[in-house]
Amino acid sequence: GNSVTQMEGPVTLSEEAFLTINCTYTATGYPSLFWYVQYPGEGLQLLLKATKADDKGSNKGFEATYRKETTSFHLEKGSVQVSDSAVYFCALSGGSNYKLTFGKGTLLTVNP
Amino acid sequence: NAGVTQTPKFRILKIGQSMTLQCAQDMNHNYMYWYRQDPGMGLKLIYYSVGAGITDKGEVPNGYNVSRSTTEYFPLRLELAAPSQTSVYFCASSYTGQMNTEAFFGQGTRLTVV
Numbered sequence: 001g002n003s004v005t006q007m008e009g010p011v012t013l014s015e016e017a018f019l020t021i022n023c024t025y026t027a028t029g030y031p032s033l034f035w036y037v038q039y040p041g042e043g044l045q046l047l048l049k050a051t052k053a054d055d056k057g058s059n060k061g062f063e064a065t066y067r068k069e070t071t072s073f074h075l076e077k078g079s080v081q082v083s084d085s086a087v088y089f090c091a092l093s094g095g096s097n098y099k100l101t102f103g104k105g106t107l108l109t110v111n112p
Numbered sequence: 113n114a115g116v117t118q119t120p121k122f123r124i125l126k127i128g129q130s131m132t133l134q135c136a137q138d139m140n141h142n143y144m145y146w147y148r149q150d151p152g153m154g155l156k157l158i159y160y161s162v163g164a165g166i167t168d169k170g171e172v173p174n175g176y177n178v179s180r181s182t183t184e185y186f187p188l189r190l191e192l193a194a195p196s197q198t199s200v201y202f203c204a205s206s207y208t209g210q211m212n213t214e215a216f217f218g219q220g221t222r223l224t225v226v
Contacts, residue, residue, distance in 0.1 A: 004154075032212040043116070043202055043217035044155075051212040089154065093212070099145070099170070100215060102154040 002027045006090045006103035013080055013110050021075040021106050023064075023090035031094025033057075033066055033073040038087040038105070047075075047088070080110045114138050118203050118218035125193040125225045133188040133221050135203030143206045144186040145170075145215070146178065148199040155202065161186055162209060193225045 007022040025031065032051045036044040048057030053068035062077045073090060090103040119134045137144065142163045147155040157170030161180040175197060177189040186205075190197060203218045 034214075036217075041219070043219045044204075044215075045217065046214045049212065049214070099157055099160060100155075104152055104154040 002031065002092055002094065002101040004090050004092055004101055004103035006088075007106050009105070010107040010109060013108070015082055015110055015112055016079045017110075019075070019077040019080045019084075019108070021088055021090075021108070023073045023075065023103060025071050025073065025090075025092050027071075027092055027094050027101075029094055030068075031092040033064070034091040034093070034100070035062070035064055035073070035075050036089040036091055036102075038089065040086070044089060080108070082110050082112055084108060085110045116203055116205055116216050116218035118201075118221050120221060121219065122222050123224070125190075125223065127193060127195065127225060129193050130189070130191050131193070131223075133190070133201055133203075133223075135186045135188065135218060136184050137186075137203075137205040137216070138184065139205060139207070139216065140183060141205035141207050141216070142183065143209050143213075144180065145204040145206075146176070146186070146188045147202045147204065148172065149202060149220070150199050158188065158201075190223075195225050197223065198225045199223060 003026045034049045035047040037047045048059040050057040050066035056065045087105045091100045116137045145160045146158040156172045159178040161167045201221045204215045206213045206215045
């Protein structure tokens with residue numbers, strides 16, 4: 001079956017630091033890959049996605065590249081802000097179904 | 113735009129009580145989902161629906177029931193609440209079932225069973 005493994009948190013950074021959150025996956029075929037973000041007290045919202053190998057998803061300064069050879073979709077941002085503090089979820093959709101499979105989530109806290 | 117609306121936001125139940133978590137979407141999405149989010153465990157799919165009148169079990173359906181009489185509403189029913197059902201529940205919807213489709217989430221219902 002499908003599965004997603006993402007970096008354990010919590011992650012604490014200072015403002016303007018570089019962020020990487022690792023995500024690897026197991027799936028049959030060619031899944032679509034997503035990063036969702038959950039700000040405090042809110043539901044999840046899509047941050048970015050990639051639908052085929054070597055695609056790069058990007059939004060709000062965040063980037064992730066679909067690497068089929070390493071089955072990875074690591075999230076990066078060059079300079080984080082306090083407002084980026086949230087829980088980040090890696091997810092995939094694919095194989096024989098379209099339902100999302102989520103990783104456990106990574107709590108990011110950015111300090112001024 | 114309302115998007116996906118869940119009620120209530122918080123609820124405390126006693127063991128054995130029942131309740132219905134409400135979910136409504138105004139985007140005319142065919143696909144709707146219920147997830148539960150346990151600390152450090154990510155989201156697990158409880159039930160989903162591909163259209164009015166059609167529902168199916170997800171990964172963790174035991175102790176829950178759903179119905180989908182209209183496109184807009186997808187309530188989740190807990191019949192005999194148990195402490196193991198203490199969790200945050202999220203309703204979501206998507207326009208299609210295609211793999212690259214974005215899912216839209218409600219703000220969640222935090223349920224505590226005591």
